[in-house]
Structure formats: C-alpha cells, structure tokens
Amino acid sequence: MELGLISILLLIPLIAAVIDYAGGVKSPKFAKYFAILTTTVVFIYSMYFLMVFDPTNGGMQLIESYEWMPAFGLTFSVGLDGISLPLLLLGTFMTMIATAASPWMIHHHEAEYYGLMLLFEVGLLGVFVSTNLVLFYVFWELVLVPMFFMIAIWGGPTRKYAAMKFFIFTHVGSVLMLVSIMGFYFFSSPHTFNILQLSNVFPADLQFWLALGIFFGAAFKLPAVPFHTWLPDAHVQAPSPASVLLAGVLLKMGGYAFIRLGIGLVPQGMLQLAPFLAIMGVIGVFYAAYAAMGQKDMKKLIAFSSINHMSFVLLGVAAGTVMGIVGAVFQMVSHGVIIGMLFLIAGIIQHHAGTRDIPVLKGLGNSLPKLSLLLIFASFASFAAPPLSGFIAELTVLIAALVVFPQIWITVFGAAVTTGLFLWLIIRTIYSEPDEHTVKVSPISKWELLPVAILVIPIVLLGLFPGLLFELIKATAGLLAFR
Amino acid sequence: MAAEYLSLMPFITLFGFALVSLIFGGIRKCKIAIGWSAVGVILAFWQTLFGGYFNGAHLFDDTIVMDAFSQFFVLLFLGVAFLILVAAPYEMKARPEFAALVLIATIGMSMVALANDLLVLFVSWELMSISTYALAALGKDKKSTEGGIKYYLYGIVASGFILYAISLLYGITGTTNLTAIVNFVAANGNLALPVVGLSAFIFILGFGYKMGVVPFHMWIPDAYEGAPSVIAGLLAGGSKKASIAAMFRIIVAALLVINFGWTFTIAIIATITMTFGNFLALSEPKVSRMLAYSSITQVGYILIGLAIATTIGVAGALFQALTHAVMKSAAFIAAGVVIYKLSLKTVDDYNGLVKRMKFVSFALAIMLLSLAGVPPLAGFISKFILFSAAVDAGLVWLAVVGVLNSAFSLGYYLRLIKNMFVEDAPEDATPVKVPYGVTISLALAVIVIIVMGIYPAPFYDYIIRAAQSIIP
Numbered sequence: 001m002e003l004g005l006i007s008i009l010l011l012i013p014l015i016a017a018v019i020d021y022a023g024g025v026k027s028p029k030f031a032k033y034f035a036i037l038t039t040t041v042v043f044i045y046s047m048y049f050l051m052v053f054d055p056t057n058g059g060m061q062l063i064e065s066y067e068w069m070p071a072f073g074l075t076f077s078v079g080l081d082g083i084s085l086p087l088l089l090l091g092t093f094m095t096m097i098a099t100a101a102s103p104w105m106i107h108h109h110e111a112e113y114y115g116l117m118l119l120f121e122v123g124l125l126g127v128f129v130s131t132n133l134v135l136f137y138v139f140w141e142l143v144l145v146p147m148f149f150m151i152a153i154w155g156g157p158t159r160k161y162a163a164m165k166f167f168i169f170t171h172v173g174s175v176l177m178l179v180s181i182m183g184f185y186f187f188s189s190p191h192t193f194n195i196l197q198l199s200n201v202f203p204a205d206l207q208f209w210l211a212l213g214i215f216f217g218a219a220f221k222l223p224a225v226p227f228h229t230w231l232p233d234a235h236v237q238a239p240s241p242a243s244v245l246l247a248g249v250l251l252k253m254g255g256y257a258f259i260r261l262g263i264g265l266v267p268q269g270m271l272q273l274a275p276f277l278a279i280m281g282v283i284g285v286f287y288a289a290y291a292a293m294g295q296k297d298m299k300k301l302i303a304f305s306s307i308n309h310m311s312f313v314l315l316g317v318a319a320g321t322v323m324g325i326v327g328a329v330f331q332m333v334s335h336g337v338i339i340g341m342l343f344l345i346a347g348i349i350q351h352h353a354g355t356r357d358i359p360v361l362k363g364l365g366n367s368l369p370k371l372s373l374l375l376i377f378a379s380f381a382s383f384a385a386p387p388l389s390g391f392i393a394e395l396t397v398l399i400a401a402l403v404v405f406p407q408i409w410i411t412v413f414g415a416a417v418t419t420g421l422f423l424w425l426i427i428r429t430i431y432s433e434p435d436e437h438t439v440k441v442s443p444i445s446k447w448e449l450l451p452v453a454i455l456v457i458p459i460v461l462l463g464l465f466p467g468l469l470f471e472l473i474k475a476t477a478g479l480l481a482f483r
Numbered sequence: 484m485a486a487e488y489l490s491l492m493p494f495i496t497l498f499g500f501a502l503v504s505l506i507f508g509g510i511r512k513c514k515i516a517i518g519w520s521a522v523g524v525i526l527a528f529w530q531t532l533f534g535g536y537f538n539g540a541h542l543f544d545d546t547i548v549m550d551a552f553s554q555f556f557v558l559l560f561l562g563v564a565f566l567i568l569v570a571a572p573y574e575m576k577a578r579p580e581f582a583a584l585v586l587i588a589t590i591g592m593s594m595v596a597l598a599n600d601l602l603v604l605f606v607s608w609e610l611m612s613i614s615t616y617a618l619a620a621l622g623k624d625k626k627s628t629e630g631g632i633k634y635y636l637y638g639i640v641a642s643g644f645i646l647y648a649i650s651l652l653y654g655i656t657g658t659t660n661l662t663a664i665v666n667f668v669a670a671n672g673n674l675a676l677p678v679v680g681l682s683a684f685i686f687i688l689g690f691g692y693k694m695g696v697v698p699f700h701m702w703i704p705d706a707y708e709g710a711p712s713v714i715a716g717l718l719a720g721g722s723k724k725a726s727i728a729a730m731f732r733i734i735v736a737a738l739l740v741i742n743f744g745w746t747f748t749i750a751i752i753a754t755i756t757m758t759f760g761n762f763l764a765l766s767e768p769k770v771s772r773m774l775a776y777s778s779i780t781q782v783g784y785i786l787i788g789l790a791i792a793t794t795i796g797v798a799g800a801l802f803q804a805l806t807h808a809v810m811k812s813a814a815f816i817a818a819g820v821v822i823y824k825l826s827l828k829t830v831d832d833y834n835g836l837v838k839r840m841k842f843v844s845f846a847l848a849i850m851l852l853s854l855a856g857v858p859p860l861a862g863f864i865s866k867f868i869l870f871s872a873a874v875d876a877g878l879v880w881l882a883v884v885g886v887l888n889s890a891f892s893l894g895y896y897l898r899l900i901k902n903m904f905v906e907d908a909p910e911d912a913t914p915v916k917v918p919y920g921v922t923i924s925l926a927l928a929v930i931v932i933i934v935m936g937i938y939p940a941p942f943y944d945y946i947i948r949a950a951q952s953i954i955p
Contacts, residue, residue, distance in 0.1 A: 069940040071947060072868065134867070138858040145857065148897075152905040160905055164897055171857075171893055175886035178867070182874040182882060 024111025035114035058475035082476030177217025211269030221254030240347025267482030284311030285414035327396030508579025556596035630709020644689030712819020720812035757783025799869030813928035835908025
C-alpha cells in the first residue's frame, strides 16, 4: 500500500508520540526536544502542501482513500481544499509554537505531556483533512482525550473540574452531531459517508434537521453563546500551551464543522438556521466583550475575548456568501494566531510574576519591557487595529454579514467594546505605577520570548498581504456559498 | 447419530477438560486446574473457529442448530471464559471447583445459543444458571453469600417465567421446536396472536431478569459486588450475553413473524433501562456497583437492536454484546485486583491509582473510555452501528436517546479516570505487584478493544453473517 502525502502527515506525529513517550520516560529532555523537533518537521512538511496545492481549483485535492470497513461505508479518506488547508497550516504552526513554549511551563511528567501533545496534533490535523464523516468524527473526538489529560494533570487549581466539564460538554454536542452523521448515511442513496458525494443531496426539510445536529456539535466547540460555559473554565485552568491549542486551534474545529458539514453538505438547512446563527453571533460579540471586561484574571479576560472573536466566525457562516465564508476562515486563522500570542504572554506573566491577577500586575512596562511590547502588539491585533490581520478578518466578516442582515450593524459597537477592553488592560498592567500590592517579577530569557515573537510575523504578514490567504480560500468558498 | 455427537466436539472437549480439572482440584492443585481449563478453552475456541462444525446444520431432530449466530456466541463465551480463567488464579487459588464450574457454565451458555428447541434451551439455561449460582457464592465473606442467594432467588423466578412462557407456547402450538413454532405462527398468525404475544412478553420478562432490564435490575449490583470480581466479570460478560442470545433467538427468529406493535414497547423499555442505569451509576460511590449499573445501561443499548430487529440492528446488538463482554469482564478483573491487593472499593479510593498499578489503571481507563463510546475504541464502533440502525429504522429519537445516554455515562467513567490519573495518591503509595494472570488478561482485552476499534471490518462482516442467520 502506497501512502499519500496526507497520510504521512498524520503518521509522523502519531509514531513520534509513541517514541516520545517511550524515550521520554527515562529522559525528560529527550521528550522535550524530540517533540519540538517533530512539530517543527510537521509544520515544514505541511508548508510543502502550499507548493502542490492548486488554489484555482476549489474542489478536494490530494485525495487518498483506503478501505476501513467497506460493509458500513467507512473509509479512511483524506483530502485538502481551500477551507481545510489554511486551518491545517494554522494547526501545525500553533502546535509547533505551543510545544516550543512548553519547556518553561511544564515541569513534571514531561514524557506524558509531550506524547499527549503529539497525539493531540494527530486528531487536530485529522479533523481538517477527513473526507469521510465517520473518520471526521473519530478525529473530532480523538482530540478530547489528550486535551482532557493536559488540562487535568498540568492545569491550575480547579483543573479537575474544568477538565471534566470540558470533556462532557463538548462530548454531548458531538454525539448529537453523530446522529446527524448517521442520518447522512441512511438518507443518502446509495448509502455513503463520503463528504464529497453528500453535498446538497437532500430535500430542504431534511437538511434542516441534519443541520441542527451539526449545529450542536459545532456550537459547543466554537463555542457559540449560550453553549460557551465550558470555555472560561477550560482555558483558564489549562496550562498555557494547552490554552494556546484550545483557543488557537480546537475552537476552529467548530467553525470548520459549520463550513465543511453545515454549509458544504446541507446549505439549505443552514439557510434556514442562518438568521438564528446571526442573532447568536451578535449576542456572543456583546456578551463576551462585556463579560471579559469584568474579569480580574488575565487569562479569563482573554478566554472571554476569544468567545467574542469566534462569534464573528458565526456571523460569517450565517452570511453564507463567498465573502462571508472567506471572512470566517480568515478570522479563524487570524484569531488562532492572535489568541495564541495572548495566552502565551499570560502564561509567561504567570510564570515570572506568580500571578495573573490584573490588579496586582502594575508597571509591567518598566519591569518587563519586551514582553509589554508584545502584549501591546497582541492587544492591538486582537481588537482589530489596522493594518493587522484581525482588522482585515473582522472587516470582511462584518461587510459580508451586513449585506445579508443589515440589522446587525449594531455589532460594530461590540467591536468598539473590545477595543476599550484591551486598551484598559494595557493601561492597567503596563502604563501604571507600582504600589505596595504589586508583585515582583523575575527577568525573562530571550529564548522564552522567541515563540511569542514568531507569532508577530503571520499577524503582520496577513494584515499587509491578506491576498495571500484570500487566494487560497476563494475558489473553494465560491463552490460552497449558499447565498 | 455418532456423527452428530462429533459435531459437538468443542463442548465435549470442554466437558472432558472440566472433569480432569476437577481431579486436579481434588488433589488441591487449584492453579494447575485453572491453567488446564484455560488450555481446554483455547482448544475449544480453536475447534469452534476452524473445526467446521458450525455449518448451519440442524442436529438431533432439529433441537440444536449450528449456525453463524450460535458460533458467534460460543466464541464470545469462550473468550470471556478465557479472560476470566487467566486472571483468576490469585483470587481462586483455594477453590478447587472454580475452573470446572466455569467450563460447565460456559457449556451451558453455549448450548443456550445453540438451542433450536425450547426444552433444550431451558435445560441449557438451567445448566448455566446453576453453575453460576454456585460461582457467585464462591467468595469467602457474607456479602458473597448474600449476593449469591439474591442471584439465586431472582434466577429461579426468571426460570419460572421462562418455563411458563414455554408452556404457553407449547399449549397453543403443540411443539417446542422453534422452527415448527415459526411455521405455526406464520400460518395461524391472527388466531394465535394473544397467546403468542403474551408468551413473548413473558419471555422478555424472564430473560430481562437475567439481563437486568429495569425494573428487574435490583439483584445485579448486589450479586456483582458480592461475588468475587472475576465471577462478576463472568456474569456480566457471559451469562448476561446468554440471555441476549436466547432472547434474540426466540423473539427475533421465531416470534417476529407476528407484528404486535412491540417495536415501540421495547424501545420504551430500552430507554428506561439505559437512562435508569445511568442515573444509578452516576450516584454510586462503589466501583464494582457502578460497573454493575453501567452494565444495566449497556443492556438498554442492546435492547435497541431487539426493538428494531433489522439485520443491521441485530448486528449492532451482537457487536455491542461482544464489545461489552470484553470491556466489562476486563473492567471487573481490574476492579477485582484493586480490591484484592489494596482493598480499595470506592471511586474516591482510586485516587492516584496510576502510581500503584500503572498498567491496571491504563487498561481500566481504556475499557471505561470504550464503554463510554469514545473513538477509536471498539465500544464506539459497536454503539455507532447500533444507533445507526435505529436511525435507519426511522427511530431517530431512540438514537438521540442512546447517544445522549452514552454521553452522560461519560460522567461517571470520566470521574473514575480522573481519580486514577489526576488526583494525588496517598502519601504512602508505592507500586504494587500485580499478578501475571491479571496483566495478561487485561493486555489481551486492551489489544482486542483497540484492534476491533481501529480495524472493525472483519468482525463486522462476520457479525453481519451471524445476524443474517437468525433473521427469517
């Protein structure tokens, strides 16, 4: 059996996970460096897809298919198109960054940690390349187990509660999506789980019910308000590299499911759900922005801001136009990088100040000048200051959504609240005078800042040259758009 | 006639090994008796799988049928018996009769699956029941005796029900042969409807007792907790599956021809059973009782297959029976060794178990995740097929109930996993030596569960054949 490019991509971290754990039990150093090496190799390897991928062709490319359980329509089928490739690259990139930032934040059970990290990468990348619904679901769920242990073992004080909540909440959403997946199989004729053959083949009322199942799976992951309650706990309690992966890429699986399964397979059902999604999106933008403003814990603030930004993805999906889909994917990529940067900074602050409490973190501008600079940059990126990537993304989504639902102009004010939120964060932590409650911070090594600094590159690059990404997504979005 | 006896070779082998095992037991070589019996099980397994005995023949005046369905269940029972025997020596080293009883119970279970005649079925049923009554009371303490007596009392009531249903069917059809009953019912469907419907209902009650269908589930936690854990594994993995075999054989194969609106009835029973089992398990502090309740939930899933009674539905139920047999026996073996070595019983006692028993914790976690239906483990595939069948049959609500229940069940499985891996162990916790048998048995179960989850195709193809052989 000859393996294709994508199968190899999935196999590298899987095999590495086993080696990493086996070798890491004796030597934590090996676990660390081998994991960083593997994720870097995977990232470079995934960049190679950019060379072989044809952006003018909107369909699935590099398709591979192997038999798995033919009697039941299960195949191991993978492929890439303009929606999945950007998210795949985001996944490999952010996993590399998160792994590279881990040595400073993870100090026990390294072998298990890095093994789980690589296993997580397998599930994550698998979700973005699967073209068989069951395979998609398997990877979708595979992500939960390593993340559960990463939160539960290496997390903060209430990590156990947070990990349980994370697993159970997202699992409940997923199983409802599973019912939809079963529906796809039995209502199609001939029965199939193949995503490529299921596009818009059902009558509208059936599509609505299938879309509803997908909605639950995706809305819990995204998360859309009011299904978000697991997120603040999980993100805050997770160790910072895991927060990076959670917010940076795991949430994107929700947006991806909306586009791949929702818009891709049941567009007419999504059309009926769209107004509802738009309302949830608008509520999410405002609710999360205000909730974030009230947080004292820096990580919690970032977590809520993440819900705020993912609500834009929901708006883009609700619009369902070419621009809406392009905007949604762009927003996912851009937000993945920005939120990763913010969480890493929060993690470094936690590491060097011993706390993330905003009221006792004062005068960081003097004590940690370089980190402060990065924090300012990330904050500006997060509230979508031009010319950074977040600006392009949110602008695209808003314009697309406004064309379809003019009533949502009000969202612009939500974006303004986000601006205030981050400016206030900067003022409180960086441009403030230390007082007697302020904690002391220890100096930061250059190497520790490196993973954070690397994240500046894509944010600026995509802000200045959004066409790079638009070109990738456009052709596929053109095929998918339902409006 | 002699040729017909030879067709039962696997069971003759088992019986022969059981007799010799008794001799070993008699001279107090209990470990040798167990090892010898395990060899017998392997031999019988090999004969069942490759001996060509299961060729669809009807033997002994059509009282026994050697079809793919019976072969599937025989393999299942032998597999469970092997897991149990390999893991048992540490707990059963002073019980000379243990191994022989396990083999005889296995013969009983297998014959239940083979029976094509209600009387043969009943006699085999009693063979299985009586050996397991004795097994359940094998423990040394009062709890075991209590559990055994409870199991016995409930068991004879179940037997009474089954006998009553048989007599009803015999009264109206004049035969105890299932094939003849099928033909009679098909010919006189409307006339026979009330009595046949009643007897089907009583069959469900009788087998439901053994399976622990709510509201007949009360004995299950007591018996499973009181019995030595390996025996609990045998009860959950083996004898429960024998009831399922009998239920499918009688209801699906014979009584399905008349339609008395039971899809909905059984669907409701299934819903109640799985939901109730889940709630009980969720609030249960003791691990072995929690596993017992969770096996009630799993029976609820299997009933979905009975409610739909399509080929794929039956296949899903059989697959679920198979995976559940492996997962639950292994889980009981793991819980048993924890009780035996560390006397830890409650979910909270399991805190930091990974520090003391690394492999046992790992294996138990795999089993629990598989029970909850987390891919890519076997439990996911079997539930997936089962719930898919419900969607296929138009019972989407039942599939939704099923998946939600499996999601909720994650609540208590995950709590145990969290306690084992995340919570801090007590200060004085040191690694504990686990008996080799337990390690081998658990390793086998882990391999089976992972392989069946990642590459289910051959198993599924085989199970579809088994399901087709009983669907009329």
